Amino acid sequence: MPIKEIAKELLVLLSISLFAAFTVNFFSPRGIALLGNWDTSKGVISAKSKENVVVHELEIENVVAAKQIYDSGSAVFVDARAEEFFDKGHIKGAVSMPVDLYDAYIDKFKAAYPLSVYIVTYCSGRECDDSHQLAQNLFAEGYTNISVFIDGYPGWKEAGYPLE
Numbered sequence: 001m002p003i004k005e006i007a008k009e010l011l012v013l014l015s016i017s018l019f020a021a022f023t024v025n026f027f028s029p030r031g032i033a034l035l036g037n038w039d040t041s042k043g044v045i046s047a048k049s050k051e052n053v054v055v056h057e058l059e060i061e062n063v064v065a066a067k068q069i070y071d072s073g074s075a076v077f078v079d080a081r082a083e084e085f086f087d088k089g090h091i092k093g094a095v096s097m098p099v100d101l102y103d104a105y106i107d108k109f110k111a112a113y114p115l116s117v118y119i120v121t122y123c124s125g126r127e128c129d130d131s132h133q134l135a136q137n138l139f140a141e142g143y144t145n146i147s148v149f150i151d152g153y154p155g156w157k158e159a160g161y162p163l164e
Contacts, residue, residue, distance in 0.1 A: 058135060058148045060120065063159045066149045070161070075118040078109075078138075080130040081153065090153060091122065092162035099123075099130040102137050115142045122149040122156075 060066045069075050070091070077094040079086050086096040095112075097105045113119075119138060123130040135146045149156075157163060 055132065055135070055148075058132070058146060060147050060149045063149075063151050063155045063161070066120065066122075066151070066156070067159070067161055069118075069120060069147070075120045075147075076113055077120045077122065077149075078134065079153070080121055080123040080134040081128075085124070085153075089157065089163050091156050092164045094122075094164075097134060099134045099137070102134070106137075106141060110141065116145065117143070118145045118147075119143055120147050120149050122152040125152040125154045126150050128152060 060069070070077065077091050079090050079094045079096050080099045081090075081096075082098050082100065083096060086094075086098070090096070095109065097109060119135075121131040121134045121138070123134075131148045131150070131152065135148050138146055
């Protein structure tokens with residue numbers, strides 16, 4: 001078989017394979033995002049997937065603004081990181097609610113905090129969307145006043161603000 005014919009057949013097979021792959025990815029509820037925001041200077045990085053939880057309008061974009069809210073005492077800071085990270089250090093006075101253990105924590109949280117409380121969620125910084133996921137979970141419970149501190153624990157610690 002001549003090389004030109006083999007190359008044509010390979011090109012046809014490759015084209016069919018790529019078309020099938022992109023079609024399956026497009027229709028899959030957990031498809032891989034081809035577009036997204038990968039610039040941390042614009043907020044938490046996020047893929048433009050069907051399950052995108054990042055809502056940039058909720059974001060507190062700098063640590064000074066977060067500290068002003070903290071100092072006012074008007075908000076409950078809620079740590080979305082895993083328990084072991086919370087135990088190693090967290091914003092002073094923060095409440096632990098690991099997003100992966102949300103169901104185990106939500107009833108106790110709801111008993112302690114009314115739906116009207118101002119909540120500031122945080123996690124491990126701009127490369128972590130757990131704080132956004134937690135915010136969405138809390139919105140679903142009926143909480144309406146929620147912000148997301150995007151610099152999270154690392155930004156707070158770097159600024160030298162109160163830790164436990």
